[in-house]
Amino acid sequence: MIKVLLADDQALVRGAFAAMLGLEPDIEVVAEVSAGDEVVDAARRTSPDVALLDVQMPGKDGLSAAAELHAALPSCRVIVCTTFGRPGYLARAMAAGAAGFVVKDASPEQLVDAVRRVHAGLRVVDPTLAAESLAVGRSPLTDRERDVLALARDGGTVADLAKALHLSEGTVRNHLSAAIGKTGARTRAEAVRLAEDSGWL
Amino acid sequence: MIKVLLADDQALVRGAFAAMLGLEPDIEVVAEVSAGDEVVDAARRTSPDVALLDVQMPGKDGLSAAAELHAALPSCRVIVCTTFGRPGYLARAMAAGAAGFVVKDASPEQLVDAVRRVHAGLRVVDPTLAAESLAVGRSPLTDRERDVLALARDGGTVADLAKALHLSEGTVRNHLSAAIGKTGARTRAEAVRLAEDSGWL
DNA sequence: ACCCCGCCATGACAGATGTCATGACGGGGC
DNA sequence: GCCCCGTCATGACATCTGTCATGGCGGGGT
Numbered sequence: 001m002i003k004v005l006l007a008d009d010q011a012l013v014r015g016a017f018a019a020m021l022g023l024e025p026d027i028e029v030v031a032e033v034s035a036g037d038e039v040v041d042a043a044r045r046t047s048p049d050v051a052l053l054d055v056q057m058p059g060k061d062g063l064s065a066a067a068e069l070h071a072a073l074p075s076c077r078v079i080v081c082t083t084f085g086r087p088g089y090l091a092r093a094m095a096a097g098a099a100g101f102v103v104k105d106a107s108p109e110q111l112v113d114a115v116r117r118v119h120a121g122l123r124v125v126d127p128t129l130a131a132e133s134l135a136v137g138r139s140p141l142t143d144r145e146r147d148v149l150a151l152a153r154d155g156g157t158v159a160d161l162a163k164a165l166h167l168s169e170g171t172v173r174n175h176l177s178a179a180i181g182k183t184g185a186r187t188r189a190e191a192v193r194l195a196e197d198s199g200w201l
Numbered sequence: 202m203i204k205v206l207l208a209d210d211q212a213l214v215r216g217a218f219a220a221m222l223g224l225e226p227d228i229e230v231v232a233e234v235s236a237g238d239e240v241v242d243a244a245r246r247t248s249p250d251v252a253l254l255d256v257q258m259p260g261k262d263g264l265s266a267a268a269e270l271h272a273a274l275p276s277c278r279v280i281v282c283t284t285f286g287r288p289g290y291l292a293r294a295m296a297a298g299a300a301g302f303v304v305k306d307a308s309p310e311q312l313v314d315a316v317r318r319v320h321a322g323l324r325v326v327d328p329t330l331a332a333e334s335l336a337v338g339r340s341p342l343t344d345r346e347r348d349v350l351a352l353a354r355d356g357g358t359v360a361d362l363a364k365a366l367h368l369s370e371g372t373v374r375n376h377l378s379a380a381i382g383k384t385g386a387r388t389r390a391e392a393v394r395l396a397e398d399s400g401w402l
Numbered sequence: 403a404c405c406c407c408g409c410c411a412t413g414a415c416a417g418a419t420g421t422c423a424t425g426a427c428g429g430g431g432c
Numbered sequence: 433g434c435c436c437c438g439t440c441a442t443g444a445c446a447t448c449t450g451t452c453a454t455g456g457c458g459g460g461g462t
Binding site for chain 3: 142143144167168170171174175187
Binding site: 010016020023081104105106110111154155156157186189191193 | 210211212213214216217218220221224282284303304305306307308309311312353355356357358386387388389390391392393394
């Protein structure tokens with residue numbers, strides 16, 4: 001019997017996943033949580049064999065939660081599951097010690113297969129995404145550039161960003177210019193989009 | 202026996218929904234599709250009692266699909282289901298003849314309840330979202346302003362938008378300026394965000 | 403010690419952006 | 433018929449952005 005922990009902020013898909021996995025004779029869902037910072041607690045209580053974590057969650061990012069869980073309970077294998085197949089997510093998930101990475105486009109069979117494979121000690125990764133991940137590579141952005149770009153996401157002016165980060169406007173523009181250059185974009189907004197799609201934000 | 206059609210582009214959640222609904226003794230999933238333009242076809246073949254449509258789908262928007270389905274098979278009740286609780290989506294779904302609107306944050310019980318209620322001829326709407334929808338109101342944007350703003354989403358320059366829409370640059374800037382004013386934003390990017398969050402795009 | 407790199411800052415410049423006034427055209431609505 | 437509104441356009445203007453050169457500061461690496 002493979003004991004599984006589910007973490008997803010959307011109750012509907014969480015429940016649906018539980019129902020689907022519950023249909024398998026060798027899988028049992030032992031815990032369900034809706035926020036990233038509940039993961040480790042729940043895992044300590046129920047000691048699952050496999051944890052299925054969504055990336056998008058309130059409280060704590062699914063990727064940080066994966067790292068935390070891997071550190072706290074190394075025996076619990078982690079699968080990261082996400083709506084968006086962003087190359088950077090895969091890289092970060094693997095760096096966080098995840099054993100598997102599944103996109104929500106995958107078939108139901110692939111998910112239960114992934115659970116079994118991961119439980120058996122194997123790694124499960126979408127090959128297409130792995131190739132993309134290698135092609136895109138690691139983020140070329142420095143920490144500050146990422147900060148600035150992340151804040152620029154919600155459409156503030158340079159002055160807003162400077163105030164929020166306690167920087168001079170000129171510095172902000174320099175960071176933005178560098179980010180634009182590195183992402184190959186021609187606009188701040190485009191740079192945000194590209195960085196986001198690559199999972200660099 | 203309530204016959205249900207499922208439409209969602211993410212195979213994993215589609216399968217999970219099917220598994221969950223299949224557990225109910227009075228519900229039967231008779232069709233699953235992954236694109237908006239397959240909905241009517243599948244419905245014609247399987248004549249479901251209730252159709253559960255996701256908003257985000259390739260091919261054809263879940264909202265347009267809802268309108269089409271309602272026109273083609275009025276006897277089939279439609280529930281629109283979405284990740285994002287955008288007020289404008291609710292309004293458009295209702296305008297399209299949908300009988301229910303469910304966000305993916307809802308509990309599994311709420312979904313099966315919604316299916317039964319809708320099948321019984323009732324309307325099902327999240328009250329919180331309904332209030333928000335009334336507060337936000339209909340989109341203040343004209344068709345052209347919406348077009349321009351939608352294109353501006355991926356971060357092109359004014360020149361790019363003008364070329365794509367076969368307009369003069371000045372006209373594009375006028376439309377953008379109007380959209381910025383109407384949304385209460387102070388930047389093009391902010392206007393995009395606000396309009397998107399309201400479901401106006 | 404030296405150099406490279408990230409970070410912060412300043413100043414200057416060209417080009418893009420947002421605003422405004424103004425005007426033309428066509429389609430409703432009263 | 434008249435007026436309002438949406439669409440498209442032009443021109444002008446102030447401001448914001450993106451780029452570049454330049455320089456100071458501090459932390460590693462070799």
